[in-house]
Each structure stands twice: as C-alpha cells, then as structure tokens.
Amino acid sequence: MQLPRTAVVVGGNRTPFAKANGAYAPASNHDLLTAAIDGLVARFGLAGQRMDEVVGGAVLKHTRDFNLTREAVLSSALAPDTPACDLQQACGTGLETVVYLANKIALGQADIGIAGGVDSASDAPIAVSEPLRRALLAANAARTLPSRLQALAGIRPSHLAPETPRVVEPRTGLSMGEHQARTTKKWDVTRAEQDELAAASHQHLAAAWDSGFFDELVTPYLGLTRDATLRPDTSVEKLATLKPVFGGPDGTMTAGNSTPLSDGAAVVLLADADYAAAHHLPALARLVDAEVAAVDHPGGADLLLAPVTAVGRLLARQGLTLADFDLFEIHEAFASTVLATLKAWEDEEYCRSVGLPGALGSIDRAKLNVTGSSLAAGHPFAATGGRIVATAATLLHQRGPGSRGLISICAAGGQGVAAILEGM
Template sequence: MLSDGKSIRRVAVLGGTRVPFARSYGSYASATNRELLTTVLDGLAARFRLDGECLGEVVAGAVLKHAGDFNLTRESVLDSRLDSRTPAYDMQQACTTGIQTVIAAANKIAVGAVESAVAGGTDTMSDVPMGFSDQLRTALVSARRARTVPARLRALSGLRPRDLAPALVHPDTRTGLSMGEHVALSARAWGIDRTAQDELAVTSHRRLAAAYDSGFMRDLVVPHRGLDRDENLRTDTSVHRLARLRPVFGTGAPGATMTAGNSTALSDGAAVVLLASEGWARRRGLEPLAYLVAFETAAVDFAARPEDPLDGMMMAPARAVPRLLRRVGLGMEDFDFVEVHEAFAAQVLANLAAWEKEGLAPVAPARLNAVGSSLATGHPFAATGARIVATLAKLLAERGGRRGLVSLGAAGGLGVAAILERPL
C-alpha cells in the first residue's frame, strides 16, 4: 500500500520490437545508436498503433556512445513516430542496461507515476567511441589554445607514432583482464569443459533458426538495412565444426576452452519493450503477454578475488537468482522457461552449476533459452535485456507457460534477475 492509500499496480508486458542484430562492421557498419533506437521505437509504434501517442516515459541507453549522444533516448524519441512530448532519459549499467531500464520503467508504472512506458537499449560496436593517449590529448588541447601557427606546431612536435594509436579495447581497470579472460577463470574454477560449451552454442543457433522458421520471431523483429534475420545466426553450425576452432581466451594456462564459436560475437542492434498498467492496456484493447512481478540485483568482488568460483566477473547471477527465489518462495522447478544471457557459453554453464550448489534444482535443458539467446542472436550490450524480456513474455503467452526467469550478468561484477508471470 502506498502512502496515498493506493495499492501497487501490476505491470503488464505487452510486447517488444528489435532490429535483427548485425555483426559489427557488417550490415549496420554506418548505422548510429540513434538510428537503431529510433528504428525500433518506430517499429513498436507501428505494431501497437502508437503513432502520435504521448506515452508516460521512454527509458533506454547505450553502453558505448559518443559524447554528442548525451541525450540519446530523448533525441531518438524526437526522431520517432511518438508524440514529441513523451519524456525520455538515458540509463547505463553495462550489459544489464536493458533489464534495468525495464525495472525502472516498471517501478513508475507500479506506483502510478505513469500509465505506460517503453524500455530498452541500443549499441553498435561498428561506431564505438575511440580513446586516445594522454600525450595526444594534451598536445591537441595545447595546440587548440595556442595563438599562433608556430606555437601550435610546437605543441604537436613532441608526438610520437605510438601516441597516435587509438584504444578500442578497454580491459578492466582493476584487473587488467578482458571480459573473456575473466570468464576463462570461471570456466576453470567450475570445471566447464569445451564440449559442453560448444553444445550450448550449437543448441542456441538451432533453436533461434527454428524460431525464425516457425514464425515465432515475426512480430518481434523489424527488418532493417536489408536484414530480416540476425546476422550472427549460423544454421549450419555443429559441435564438430566448433571443435576445430582455436581457444582465444584463457590461453595463458593449459586446457583453454573458450573460442569465438562459444563466445558472443561483437554486435550492433537495438531492442525495446512496451510496458503498461492493466488499465492502459485494457483501454487500448491490448492483451498482456505477462507481468513483471519481481526482480533482484547483485554484485561480486571480482577484483579482489577474480579466481574465486562465486566471485568471477560474470558470476553475480549466482547470487541474484537464489536470493530472488528465496525471497518470493519459489524454486527452479516452478519456472516453465529460464532465459539466461549467453555472453559466453562458459558463463552460462558456470552460473547453472552455482545455482545447483546453492541448492536449486537443475534447469531442464528444454526450458533453458528455448528459442536461442545471445550466442546466436548476437549481443548489442544495452539491447539484450529488452530482447530477453520481450522474448520470454511471448514464450509464456504462446506456449502456455505460467512463469519465466530472466538472468543477466555484466561487467563490473553485476547481475540482475527478474520474474515474469502469466495471470492465473
């Protein structure tokens, strides 16, 4: 009960829209975050007849964006078919950005602050901001402040070729390790073998291909720039083919298992999901697919203990999920579908093992990522959470499920879990 005497309201998930995800420097090589986010907003507006509608709020974000995109979501709304008076703001929490935007929007609906909201995210690794050395930055600032041509030339004369190299990959500032190297530590700590990782990757591709072929993805995906399916999808992949690939992470120690085939490719794309109060949905004749009923966030101390099985960079869901299920009095057997973000096959398998160690029942393979996940779709960082929520809501509605679980891990040792339910 709120202080004004009103009750917390149920938050309906009405559906979602995304573009087909592209491999970086592929079909969306010249696309911007603003273009991609605007495209999915327009797709959502077309699907749900929202042209010219003033919604309660749009909240979205991008993990990697240029300085000029400081108001990215608002600019995308202004470019879109929505009423320009729809408020909008940006959020960012690494790879959990998308799910956190869903939670933020849902909370406002639950307390009656807004009746409807759009949540999601966008990212493009094809248009990633470049970092430069301190030497180049200092020289450019000095040259800009200089008042004469000779003074400008003097400011630049001390630069060396190595100072001009851009920085595109940023390892963790505390450990010096990339995300993949961190997950390689978890794979070793949990004894995750190569075959299990390759099998998970192949299953993800095959299930996503089947979802496209069956028409399941038809109203979830808006074609863009000539793509109507995810560019990373490999319909002909197999465990035999993946076994030929060389490890690319954890190669500094014997027995490396993580390859390009069982790790997510760098990707470009955007996704959004439409949330609303039951009253708003009813007035527009929209049937809720599911309701967002609970969520939990967690973090781990990956910097101090990167090799600890429960403190790996991507192991925070191992804490978030058990904590969430204890709080709501549910077990893993109570879920018809379990959607786990597949940044790396090893990370998924390590978290599944950790949940069992925490006393949860094993996740039945048929319930895990039933129509494929990030290993097949790709993973534009801020878009993944909205993609998963929209996918899970449709799974529950179309396949008769009662309840679904969402789990995502992120850089910084962060994890978010959420529960969607169908009404009784």
C-alpha cells in the same frame, strides 16, 4: 511486497542483430534505437502518441549520444512531447531499463512507456590517446603562436594511434573473455558442454525464426531480415574444430561458444495492466520482481556470476524455488557463463559464500533458452535485455496465465540483474 499496480509487457520489437561492421556499419546508435522504436510504434499503432516515458541506453556511447534516447524519440514517430532518459549498467542496461519503467508503472508514476537499449560495435567511439589529448588541449589554450607550436611539438607518432574501446575490466586489466576463462576452468566446464550449448542456441533460434515466432518481435532494418550471426547449419562437430581464443592453448572457449561483437537495438512496450486493457493493448506477461547484485571481482570473485546472487535473493524474497519456473532465460555471454551459472546454482558452498541460505538447485535443461539466446542471436550489449524480455513474455503468454519465467543477465564490473516474469 504488494505494489499498487501491475506492470505488464505489451510487446516488443527489435532490429535483427548484425555482425559488427556488417549490415549496420553505416548506422549509429541513434539510428538503430530509432528504428527499433519505430517498429514497435507501428506494431501497436502508436504513431503520434505520447508515451509517459521512454528509457533506453547504450554501453558504447559517443559523447554526442549524451541524450541518446530523447534524441531517438524525437527522430521516431512518437509524439515529440514524449520524455526520455538514458540509463546504463553495462550488459544489464536493457533489463535495468525494463525494471526502471515497470517500477514507475507499478507505483502509478506512468501508465505506458518504452524501455530498451542499443549498441553498435561498428560505431564504437574512437578516442585519441591521452598524450595527444593533452597536447591538443594545451595548444588550444596557448595564447601565442610559438607556445602553440611548442605544445604541438610534444606530439609523437605513437600518440596518433586511435584508442579503440576494448572489453576490458579497468580493475583487473583482463578482458571479459579472460575473466570467463578463469571461471570456466574453476568450475570444470568442458569444451563439449560449451559446444553443445552453442549448437543448441543456434538450432533453437533457427527453429523459432522458421516458425514465424519473430514475425511479431522483429522488424527488418537496412535490408537485414534475420539475425546475421545465426548459423542454422552449425553442429557440435563443426564447433569442435574451432581453435580456443581465451584461456591459452588449452582453453575451451572459442569464437563458436562466445558471443560475437554485434550491432542492434531492442525495445519493449510496458503498460499498467488496466491501462492496457482499456486501450486494446495485449498483456503478455507481468513483471513480478527484479534484483541486482555485484561481486568483488577485483578480489578474485567470478566476474560474470553475480546474477547467481541476484537470483538467489530474488527467489528468497518471492518465496519461490527454481522448480517453480517454466522457463529460464540465461544470457549467453559465453556458453561457459550459462554452464557455470547452472553449476553455481547447484553448489551449496558457493551459494552460501555469497550470502544465500543454500544451493538454489538444478533445472530441467529443456526449459533453458528455448528459442536460443545471445550465442546465436548476437549480443549488442544494451539490446540484449529488451530482446530477452520480449521473447520470454511471448513464450510465457503462449504457455498461459501463471506460467513463470526467470531472467538472468551478467554484466561487466562483476554485476548481474535478474527478473521474474509471469505469463498473462
């Protein structure tokens, strides 16, 4: 498929990611997204300039955030006549915003724009219970005092408990961890494998921080200068001591090999390749193609393996194999998600069952998540895509023109997004 123009990643910026109720407890989605945009604007000297569009999103949203991205733009240093839109696809949000904007750029509908996302588990909306909501609405609609009191009299103490959002699949009633525990067992992913992957994530991320890799990708916020969930001194031995939290007493998934709830925002600056060159903007990598897929998890499919289907279709369309890639960025929702994904790629039967021509093959693990991923950095849901795209683009730029990176991100609802970047 030949597109009229080439969309390139100019650069990225994110806040350091914080633990939920940590450094960013007082910050809202709006604050965090504004901070990420402002850091990007400063890095590229864009203050006062109009972007063709800013697209962002959040998974956990207050009703006041109905126009989150546009409001963040208005609070940022960008020109106020910069339009914006919100987009949401669970944890696929961040990558989906990049695809949305890159497509517009490739089609000539935009020259330059910003894509990304934000989430704050600390500032998650708290809702009232359904009986309380109904009673309050009835009282509000009542015309007389007695009928108002009557409506309110229906409220019971138990109705007053607030409903906090839970990461639960509406169709199955299972949490994401419980779903993944089933997948873990089904694919025989061992505890040792998971702990090894988690330890590697921390070690890789720590090494990247120490080398200054993030100096051009992260701007400190509210006094936090590094990802708060990063534990540089963690090890397989330490992780092995943790108790399982999903999959029952024999489970293998622990707090150490699952992503923590976290707060943060990440954005990416995208532009048309010619526009970037004409405006003294660097081009780190181009977005080659992307694909989104879903599986029938209410029917029993593995909730977080939809990206396998997306990757398979994407490779087929591009005529590429896994051997053609220099880097793999597989979002670490859980260590076992990554490991089950790798096993599924190698599994002829599974690949055929989701409509692919055959197994995708195996990869050199040295090319996987080389600067760490969500287990170490944290996973503010909609911010993860922006973090991964900016990281991968920077790594591919270092490797040189023509180097290829594959991004795979799983999302709630049995969905998955995959994308290919090529270094410039």
